[in-house]
Amino acid sequence: MSKADTLFGLDGEVVVVTGGYGLIGSALGKGLAELGGKLAVIEPAPTEEKTRAVFGSAENIAVFAADVTKRDTLEAALGDIKKRWGAPTGLVANAALDSPPGAPVEENGPFETYPEASWDKVMDVNVKGVFLCAQVFGAAMAQAGRGSIVNVASIYGTVSPDQSLYEYRRQRGETFYKPVAYSASKSALYNLTRYLAVYWGPKNVRANTVTFAGVFNNQDPRFLEAYAKKIPLRRGRPDLANMAEANDYLGAVAFLLSPASGYMTGADLCVDGGFTAI
Numbered sequence: 001m002s003k004a005d006t007l008f009g010l011d012g013e014v015v016v017v018t019g020g021y022g023l024i025g026s027a028l029g030k031g032l033a034e035l036g037g038k039l040a041v042i043e044p045a046p047t048e049e050k051t052r053a054v055f056g057s058a059e060n061i062a063v064f065a066a067d068v069t070k071r072d073t074l075e076a077a078l079g080d081i082k083k084r085w086g087a088p089t090g091l092v093a094n095a096a097l098d099s100p101p102g103a104p105v106e107e108n109g110p111f112e113t114y115p116e117a118s119w120d121k122v123m124d125v126n127v128k129g130v131f132l133c134a135q136v137f138g139a140a141m142a143q144a145g146r147g148s149i150v151n152v153a154s155i156y157g158t159v160s161p162d163q164s165l166y167e168y169r170r171q172r173g174e175t176f177y178k179p180v181a182y183s184a185s186k187s188a189l190y191n192l193t194r195y196l197a198v199y200w201g202p203k204n205v206r207a208n209t210v211t212f213a214g215v216f217n218n219q220d221p222r223f224l225e226a227y228a229k230k231i232p233l234r235r236g237r238p239d240l241a242n243m244a245e246a247n248d249y250l251g252a253v254a255f256l257l258s259p260a261s262g263y264m265t266g267a268d269l270c271v272d273g274g275f276t277a278i
């Protein structure tokens with residue numbers, strides 16, 4: 001085995017990735033499996049068709065049905081993962097809601113009238129969901145005496161959304177503001193993670209956050225133009241308008257799951273093209 005494989009490889013690791021059908025989760029799932037991990041993807045309503053469409057037929061990726069807001073479903077998934085591959089050694093808490101599907105129009109209206117129900121839904125998945133995943137999968141790691149938890153945060157949990165990025169929507173007559181709950185939920189993850197790092201340090205379970213910036217997803221050209229100006233890093237990829245692509249986050253997550261980061265806990269690894277450096 002090469003030095004690089006010893007440091008960064010994931011052979012023998014059983015990694016849980018929540019929200020693995022999504023834009024970033026699917027890239028992480030595929031990439032971590034290619035690095036040798038056994039990938040247990042968590043989704044609330046998986047189907048064989050969808051799994052084949054997203055992951056093909058990789059033998060070391062399997063999707064387990066669970067809702068991160070429902071502890072009993074996570075416990076059932078843990079039981080199934082243990083039967084298939086043994087206890088998890090890694091957790092990537094990636095599932096999150098930004099604006100929940102079917103959100104009322106007020107959701108993107110002024111802060112003063114942001115609906116309480118939307119706040120609850122976002123907090124439920126983005127904060128309670130991460131807490132419950134740590135309780136269920138982290139506890140299994142603590143019991144086994146080793147593990148690495150990676151909680152997925154966001155630039156919008158480090159700094160406020162810049163509402164001027166959405167000016168073009170207001171100019172075309174919408175009352176659009178990037179809502180508050182997502183930001184508050186993502187910033188909660190930093191101290192939840194530090195708590196876990198301290199609590200489970202003695203059990204050799206590490207916990208860190210990754211902070212991601214926006215991923216290119218064919219956004220409105222006026223948004224892309226404004227966003228590009230906020231990213232110092234120029235990579236010669238005009239097709240991405242200075243945004244990230246989902247695969248840009250694989251290296252940071254793989255590093256935090258691998259022996260290369262073995263002495264790192266309670267920290268944040270920020271991968272944002274310099275967005276929060278300004």
Ligand SMILES: NC(=O)c1ccc[n+]([C@@H]2O[C@H](COP(=O)([O-])OP(=O)(O)OC[C@H]3O[C@@H](n4cnc5c(N)ncnc54)[C@H](O)[C@@H]3O)[C@@H](O)[C@H]2O)c1
Binds near residue numbers: 018021022068213
């Ligand atoms: N996309 C971006 O630009 C961006 C930027 C910064 C941070 N992030 C963070 O990266 C992570 C992934 O984002 P994404 O854009 O890939 O999201 P996405 O919306 O594409 O995917 C989210 C996935 O989570 C799943 N999910 C939702 N609720 C769930 C629940 N209750 N239980 C289990 N699974 C559930 C969904 O089914 C979906 O597959 C999130 O934590 C997000 O906050 C994304």
